[in-house]
Amino acid sequence: MREHTEVAVDREHGALRPFPRDRLAVAPVRAAEALLGAVLVRRFTDGAEVWARIVEVEAYAPDDPASHSYRGPTPRCQTMFGPPGVAYVYRSYGIHRCLNVSVGAEGEGAAVLVRAAAVLRGTAEVRRRRPHVRDDAALLRGPGNLTEGLDIGLTLDGHDLLADGALSLVVDGFAGEVERGPRVGVSQAADRPWRLVVSGAAAVSRYRRSPRAS
DNA sequence: GGAATGATGCAT
DNA sequence: TGCATCATTCCT
Numbered sequence: 001m002r003e004h005t006e007v008a009v010d011r012e013h014g015a016l017r018p019f020p021r022d023r024l025a026v027a028p029v030r031a032a033e034a035l036l037g038a039v040l041v042r043r044f045t046d047g048a049e050v051w052a053r054i055v056e057v058e059a060y061a062p063d064d065p066a067s068h069s070y071r072g073p074t075p076r077c078q079t080m081f082g083p084p085g086v087a088y089v090y091r092s093y094g095i096h097r098c099l100n101v102s103v104g105a106e107g108e109g110a111a112v113l114v115r116a117a118a119v120l121r122g123t124a125e126v127r128r129r130r131p132h133v134r135d136d137a138a139l140l141r142g143p144g145n146l147t148e149g150l151d152i153g154l155t156l157d158g159h160d161l162l163a164d165g166a167l168s169l170v171v172d173g174f175a176g177e178v179e180r181g182p183r184v185g186v187s188q189a190a191d192r193p194w195r196l197v198v199s200g201a202a203a204v205s206r207y208r209r210s211p212r213a214s
Numbered sequence: 215g216g217a218a219t220g221a222t223g224c225a226t
Numbered sequence: 227t228g229c230a231t232c233a234t235t236c237c238t
Contacts, residue, residue: 144222185221
């Protein structure tokens with residue numbers, strides 16, 4: 001892995017540095033805290049770039065009935081067991097795709113689901129993929145919308161987010177208030193407060209409890 | 215082989 | 227609140 005990303009400096013947001021892998025080699029809720037405020041950089045083959053600040057995440061632990069990894073590694077979720085910093089992308093409801101960051105030690109089935117992000121650069125690129133959206137804040141609101149807006153497909157499953165490439169994670173020194181609450185849409189362990197959002201961020205999705213939750 | 219189900223989003 | 231839509235997983 002290279003030491004620095006090519007997109008090292010931005011006038012408005014200051015110096016960016018690659019996300020440190022050891023900050024993800026921790027318990028999933030702590031990794032989720034670290035990922036809030038980090039910036040996703042999507043690079044397209046034509047050179048276009050989108051930057052988006054993560055404002056909403058959910059933690060999924062090995063000992064967690066709501067986690068895909070709960071029953072051990074399967075072909076779908078094996079990247080959850082990979083090294084921290086690797087993308088876990090899966091298909092949801094046969095329609096959408098969801099982006100996770102594998103966290104914890106290698107061999108441990110933990111991940112952080114990226115649920116929403118605020119576009120910092122490349123709004124037009126995102127809007128091209130979601131033309132019907134009126135409000136800019138809603139462009140990457142919701143896990144399925146985020147992957148659609150950033151054109152994140154299943155081919156990125158297993159991709160290292162901490163190296164230069166089509167999709168990478170960088171840090172820009174964000175510090176702000178965090179709110180916690182129950183995770184969206186899970187029927188198991190529905191009351192664990194493992195959804196973390198940046199307070200007041202306009203791109204945060206609305207909470208909806210699973211109708212199947214006990 | 216078959217059936218249940220879901221880390222969703224959008225229209226109603 | 228209902229439903230589209232299908233891969234994955236588990237059961238028989």
